[in-house]
Amino acid sequence: MSAFLTDKAAAMGRRIRGVRTVEPAPGRGPYDATVYQTTHLTGGAATGADPRTSAVNRFGQNWDVPNVFVCGSALFPQNSAYNPTGTVGAMAYWAAEAIRDRYARAPGPLLPA
Ligand SMILES: Cc1cc2nc3c(=O)[nH]c(=O)nc-3n(C[C@H](O)[C@H](O)[C@H](O)COP(=O)(O)OP(=O)(O)OC[C@H]3O[C@@H](n4cnc5c(N)ncnc54)[C@H](O)[C@@H]3O)c2cc1C
Known part of the structure; x- marks a missing residue:
């Protein structure tokens, strides 16, 4: 799900003129609330x-x-x-x-x- 959402967000970002995008980095492992979000x-x-x-x-x-x-x-x-x-x-x-x-x-x- 994270990969899907990240792809969508990246595609939207690329279409917005003047917005600098970074390399998409979807979460790959289980969600961990102990790491700062x-x-x-x-x-x-x-x-x-x-x-x-x-x-x-x-x-x-x-x-x-x-x-x-x-x-x-x-x-x-x-x-x-x-x-x-x-x-x-x-x-x-x-x-x-x-x-x-x-x-x-x-x-x-x-x-x-
Ligand atoms: C570790 C940490 C570090 C942070 N550092 C910063 C920072 O450096 N700078 C910054 O600006 N912000 C910081 N924040 C964010 C900031 O603390 C919150 O954005 C802010 O406290 C939100 O205020 P609030 O009044 O919306 O909610 P809260 O401060 O959470 O207040 C909600 C209150 O409602 C009470 N409550 C809940 N349910 C009920 C109920 N049923 N009946 C009665 N009372 C209830 C709770 O006990 C609580 O006192 C930090 C947050 C955390 C967790």
Whole structure:
């Protein structure tokens, strides 16, 4: 499966103009979680401007259930590749401020869906 996916990714990469590709190196042995892969897992409840393509609005508030706010790297719509913790913290402050200053005073959607 790794060889198949790597081939597909390499073919896509070759078709994107301006992208430098490296020699494809699919995993050949069993998956091993003890070797460093990544510790920057993100996504799952992506933030966004459009409820058709995101789970929560820019305050982390669920589009459908306004009393549910999501914090953490689950909000990332894609992996930023580099250290996520500063952004995770900033987004938590951003959501907390919106909850304190806006939602707590007038519970409901903070943005129109
Ligand atoms: C070894 C390692 C090194 C890293 N180094 C860096 C680095 O140098 N720089 C960097 O920016 N990032 C680093 N990261 C990544 C960073 O730690 C994570 O991206 C970040 O912690 C994610 O924050 P989070 O709030 O989304 O999730 P977490 O920090 O995992 O927080 C989730 C919290 O939810 C709690 N929880 C889970 N389930 C429940 C439940 N049912 N009820 C209540 N609570 C629950 C957990 O106990 C946990 O406290 C590293 C990660 C690891 C593992």
